[in-house]
Amino acid sequence: MKPKLLLRxxxxxxxxxxxxxxxxxxxxxxxxxxxxxxYYHIFKGSLGSWAKFGHVIKTWIPLTLCACxxxxxxxxxxxxxxxxxQVMMGAIFATAVLRFGVESHFSELYLFLSxxxxxxxGAIWAxxxxxxxxxxGVNEIFAGLGLNFVAQAIILWLIFGPWKRPGxxxxxxxxxxxxxxxxxxxxxxxxxxxxxxxxxxxxxxxALMLRYTRIGLCLKAVGNNPKAAYLFGVKPQxxxxxxxxxxxxxxxxxGCLQVTDxxxxxxxxxxxxxxxxxxxxxxxxxxxxxISPAVAFFFxxxxxxxxxxxxxxxxxxxxxxxxxxxxxxxALGMQAWRMRIRSNExxxxxx
Amino acid sequence: MNxxxxxxxxxxxxxxxxxxxxxALGETITEKAGIIxxxxxxxxLISAMTAFAVSFETHSLVLGFLAAAAVGAIVAAIVAxxxxxxxxxxxxxxxxxxxTARDLAYFIGNPYSRLQGLQIHPMPISFLKNIPFFGxxxxxxxxxVYFSLILIFVCWWYIYRTPLGLNLRSVGENPRxxxxxxxxxxxxxxxxxxxxxxxxxxxxxxxxxxxxxGWGRPQGAEGTGWIALALVIFGGWHPIKAATxxxxxxxxxxxxxxxxxxxxxxxxxxxxxxxxxxxxFTLLLIYISQKESVLNWAxxxxxxxxxxxxxxxxxxxxxxxPYQPE
Numbered sequence: 001m002k003p004k005l006l007l008r009x010x011x012x013x014x015x016x017x018x019x020x021x022x023x024x025x026x027x028x029x030x031x032x033x034x035x036x037x038x039y040y041h042i043f044k045g046s047l048g049s050w051a052k053f054g055h056v057i058k059t060w061i062p063l064t065l066c067a068c069x070x071x072x073x074x075x076x077x078x079x080x081x082x083x084x085x086q087v088m089m090g091a092i093f094a095t096a097v098l099r100f101g102v103e104s105h106f107s108e109l110y111l112f113l114s115x116x117x118x119x120x121x122g123a124i125w126a127x128x129x130x131x132x133x134x135x136x137g138v139n140e141i142f143a144g145l146g147l148n149f150v151a152q153a154i155i156l157w158l159i160f161g162p163w164k165r166p167g168x169x170x171x172x173x174x175x176x177x178x179x180x181x182x183x184x185x186x187x188x189x190x191x192x193x194x195x196x197x198x199x200x201x202x203x204x205x206x207a208l209m210l211r212y213t214r215i216g217l218c219l220k221a222v223g224n225n226p227k228a229a230y231l232f233g234v235k236p237q238x239x240x241x242x243x244x245x246x247x248x249x250x251x252x253x254x255g256c257l258q259v260t261d262x263x264x265x266x267x268x269x270x271x272x273x274x275x276x277x278x279x280x281x282x283x284x285x286x287x288x289x290x291i292s293p294a295v296a297f298f299f300x301x302x303x304x305x306x307x308x309x310x311x312x313x314x315x316x317x318x319x320x321x322x323x324x325x326x327x328x329x330x331a332l333g334m335q336a337w338r339m340r341i342r343s344n345e346x347x348x349x350x351x
Numbered sequence: 352m353n354x355x356x357x358x359x360x361x362x363x364x365x366x367x368x369x370x371x372x373x374x375a376l377g378e379t380i381t382e383k384a385g386i387i388x389x390x391x392x393x394x395x396l397i398s399a400m401t402a403f404a405v406s407f408e409t410h411s412l413v414l415g416f417l418a419a420a421a422v423g424a425i426v427a428a429i430v431a432x433x434x435x436x437x438x439x440x441x442x443x444x445x446x447x448x449x450x451t452a453r454d455l456a457y458f459i460g461n462p463y464s465r466l467q468g469l470q471i472h473p474m475p476i477s478f479l480k481n482i483p484f485f486g487x488x489x490x491x492x493x494x495x496v497y498f499s500l501i502l503i504f505v506c507w508w509y510i511y512r513t514p515l516g517l518n519l520r521s522v523g524e525n526p527r528x529x530x531x532x533x534x535x536x537x538x539x540x541x542x543x544x545x546x547x548x549x550x551x552x553x554x555x556x557x558x559x560x561x562x563x564x565g566w567g568r569p570q571g572a573e574g575t576g577w578i579a580l581a582l583v584i585f586g587g588w589h590p591i592k593a594a595t596x597x598x599x600x601x602x603x604x605x606x607x608x609x610x611x612x613x614x615x616x617x618x619x620x621x622x623x624x625x626x627x628x629x630x631x632f633t634l635l636l637i638y639i640s641q642k643e644s645v646l647n648w649a650x651x652x653x654x655x656x657x658x659x660x661x662x663x664x665x666x667x668x669x670x671x672x673p674y675q676p677e
Contacts, residue, residue, distance in 0.1 A: 031459055079442055137638030138631055141389075141442060142584060145577060146627035153624040276450060283443060316461040316568065318454035325451025329429075332444060336437035 012334050019330045024323050033315055041312050042305035042320075052304060054189035058262055059274075059300035060293075061195045062087070062254035066278030067285065067292045068202040069250030072243040074287050075210060076236075077223040082129045082144025084275030085151035086122040086248045090255025092155060093121030095174065095266040098181050098259065099163070107180035115198075115256050122252020123245045125151065130244035134237040148275075155268055163266065173267030183261040192261045199293075202250055207289045209246075219243055251275060277303075277324065284328045299324055360605060361488045368594075368601035369492075369499040370395070370557040370572070374579040375586070375593045376499075376506050377423075377550030382583060383510060384543035385523035385536075385669040386431055389445025391551060392576025393452030394426040398555030400460035403566040407468040415469070416495075416556045423552020424545045426452055431544035435537050435673045442671065449576070457568050464567040471495065471561045495557040502550070506590040519543055523667035526674035536674040554579075574623070581630035587637065587664015600626050637664055 028035045046056050066083055073080035094114040101110030129147055132138040158174075165175045183192040210216040221229040222236045229236060258270050281299055285292030299320075306320035374395055381388045388394075398419035406415030426448055434441040471493045479490040489500070510516040518539060521529040526536035555572070563571040578600060586593030607622040639645055649655045 027455070027458070031462075081446070132631065132635070136635045138634040142581070142634060143631055146581070146631045149574070149577070149624045149627045280447060280450065283447070314461075316458045318457035318568075321450055321454030322458055325447050325454065328447045329444070329451065332433065332439050332447070333437065336433070336439055339438065 012338065016327065016330045016334050019333075020323060020326045023326050023330075024319075027319075027322060031315075033313065037313060038309065038315065038319070041308040042302065044305075045308035046301035046305035050189060054191050055304045056297070056300045057189065057191045057196070059272075059303050060297050061191075061199045061261075062257060062272075062274045063278050063281055063296040063300055064199045064293045065202050065250045065254040065257075066275050067281045067296055068206040068289070069247035070278055070282045071206055071210065071287065071289055071292070072219060072246040074282060075216070075223050076219045076240055076243045077226075078133070078240060078243060079141050080126070080129070080144060080244065080247050081141050081276075081279065082126065082147050083247060083251050083278060084271055084273070085144065085148035086125045086251035087255040087258070087271040087275045088148075088151040088155055089121040089125040089248075090118035090252030091121075091259050091266060091270045092151070092158065092255075093117040093252070094256035094259045095163070098177055101181055102178060110181060111183065111260060114260055115253060118252040118256025118259075119249040120252065122248035122250070122255060124248070126244040126248025126251075127241060130241045134240055152268070155266065155270065159266060159268065171268055173263070173265045173270075175265065177264045181260065182264055183257070185261070192257075195257050195261050198253055198257070202253075203289060203293055210289060215239075215242065251278075280324055280328050284324075284331050286331075358484060358487045362491060363605050364598055364601045365488060365500070366492055366496050367562060367604060368597045369496040370554040370562050371575060371579055371582070371597040371600060372499040372503065372594050373495075373554030373557060374551045374576065375582045375597050376502055376590055377547035377554065378579055378583045379547075379586070379588060379590050379593050380506065380510070380519070380550070381427065381544050381547030382588060382670055383523045383667055384519055384540050385526065385667055385671070385673065386434065386540050386544045386547075387441045387445060387671050388427050388430050388544060388547060388551070389442055389580070390426050390430055390448035390452060390576075391580050392574065393449040393456070394423050394548065394551050395555040395558065395572055395576045395579075396570060397426065397452040397456040398423045398552040399559035399570060399572055400456040400463070400555075400566055401552075402556035403468050403559040404460060404463050406560060407463060407466065410469065412469055412471055412560060415560060416553060419556035420549045420552040423550070423555060424548040427544045427548025427551065428541065431541045435540050438673075438675070441673070453573075460566050461568075465565070468565060469560065470564040493561055495553070495561055498553075499557070503590055503594040510590065520667075522674075523669055526669050530674065530676070537676070540673065578626050581626045584630055584664075585626070585633045587633075588667060589664060592664070596626075633664075637666070 097117040129143040132143040285295040302320040309315040402415040402419035405418040433444040476490040582596040
């Protein structure tokens with residue numbers, strides 16, 4: 001049974017990739033772009049050198065963190081679209097803590113506190129959406145979406161108001177933090193061990209939580225059938241809030257790392273759309289904790305590789321988004337096709 | 352302090368709201384039939400890009416509008432077919448399309464960015480524009496703006512006053528019962544999603560050919576789709592209330608210029624967020640106003656009852672849950 005299943009999955013994967021490749025090539029041909037050169041530059045721009053690979057890893061870390069958080073909310077059947085705002089809130093809270101540490105000699109302490117603050121910020125923002133859902137009957141999609149825009153407005157207000165750079169406030173963000181408040185990074189790839197560690201810790205913790213703990217089981221029970229879960233004594237509301245806290249906490253760490261490891265300041269695009277992208281990652285990763293990080297790596301390669309396109313070929317870098325979106329759509333289509341075949345098989349069996 | 356000329360202020364509110372009204376009406380029709388087209392933000396951008404590019408190449412505004420409507424309809428059709436016939440989550444497909452359509456618009460539209468293209472001209476209506484005050488507000492615009500004004504009432508009339516509109520609502524409320532009455536819910540849902548998509552596409556074209564002429568990254572229409580989605584809820588799935596919300600939002604945007612001079616430290620973007628907390632607040636009110644304890648409490652308090660009635664809207668019962676035939 002198992003090898004057969006594996007064979008079918010790999011067959012579907014190859015088919016999905018072929019559809020995406022075909023679609024992208026058609027788009028490129030329509031716009032008159034040099035097809036081979038585009039693929040070459042995306043590949044070379046992401047995996048062509050160790051420095052580029054370091055950038056890919058820096059994108060992979062927040063994507064993986066957000067994806068892990070989303071696994072909890074998807075497991076219980078919540079569409080946590082507010083993950084984008086949770087990343088922003090994590091970044092805001094982390095920046096707030098770091099601002100106290102600028103003059104201090106205990107920079108390590110402030111870096112540590114900033115991670116805790118990031119978790120708190122993301123979790124609070126997620127809890128607001130969660131409470132609106134459980135106590136206020138507001139759909140989590142619209143609550144989360146609204147809170148995303150509110151978080152964005154708070155960032156803009158902070159950058160132009162209380163936290164503006166001495167002299168002139170601008171879209172380029174707050175003042176750069178001193179080097180002591182940057183996360184230490186290895187000399188070779190310029191990536192921070194703490195970032196890598198937190199991403200892997202998130203993967204392993206999520207895998208263990210969802211697979212081996214009572215919480216994971218209850219999340220799944222509520223997600224599959226809230227009424228049945230209730231009859232078994234599992235109240236959906238507390239578990240929904242718990243799932244939101246996990247999602248917000250992980251995204252908050254991602255937001256904090258964006259400040260301490262990537263930009264070293266707060267800027268309007270601090271979340272870099274990683275929250276929204278992580279939703280795609282998890283969907284394409286079939287809501288699986290082991291596949292999603294691999295998908296996140298693929299997406300990170302596309303993001304970093306496509307940065308070359310405007311410079312080398314005068315094309316827009318948004319091609320990465322087109323490929324990512326097309327992949328998820330193709331995967332959803334494939335899933336529907338698989339379900340249809342299966343229901344036909346069952347039907348034939350009964351006939 | 353700036354002096355405010357009210358006729359100019361209201362005229363620019365009406366003109367600025369036109370694309371949002373079109374998009375919000377399209378989404379209202381779609382959601383009344385039970386389909387959530389979450390791809391609004393992306394489909395507005397891609398249809399705006401299409402309208403600009405097509406009118407630039409063909410020197411025809413009409414073709415630009417038609418192409419944009421077609422693109423809007425195609426995106427809506429993808430959402431509808433994936434959900435109605437393939438059984439996939441509308442939210443998932445819509446969300447993926449939001450991001451994909453936006454990026455596709457940026458990628459394909461790249462060669463057209465910051466070019467001087469065609470632009471629609473105002474067409475004042477000769478008899479009516481001389482009416483004092485109102486003439487200037489309502490009758491000095493261009494065709495898409497008139498169209499958006501007329502469409503509000505056409506939509507309301509179609510949904511609430513025609514037999515076809517009754518079918519439309521029944522499919523969104525109870526597709527099983529509609530099926531028993533001899534209506535094909537799946538077909539109707541696809542049709543109305545496509546109709547809504549046409550309007551959304553026209554809204555996008557209105558952006559790039561009239562409200563914020565031109566194409567670029569960013570175009571300036573970013574985020575409008577989400578606002579239109581919020582307005583549909585704010586309007587309680589009623590076309591006239593949704594359009595009112597659009598005018599209110601446009602008013603806030605125009606007033607943003609004045610707010611800027613009154614509160615110079617607050618960036619303009621902060622004011623543009625206003626619809627989102629309002630949307631959450633409306634959803635809360637809808638939930639609260641349907642609670643029995645609240646209804647009993649408001650029983651003999653006329654003013655509170657009328658406020659509740661103003662905000663209360665009913666979500667189409669089958670929204671997001673497409674009908675699966677046995």
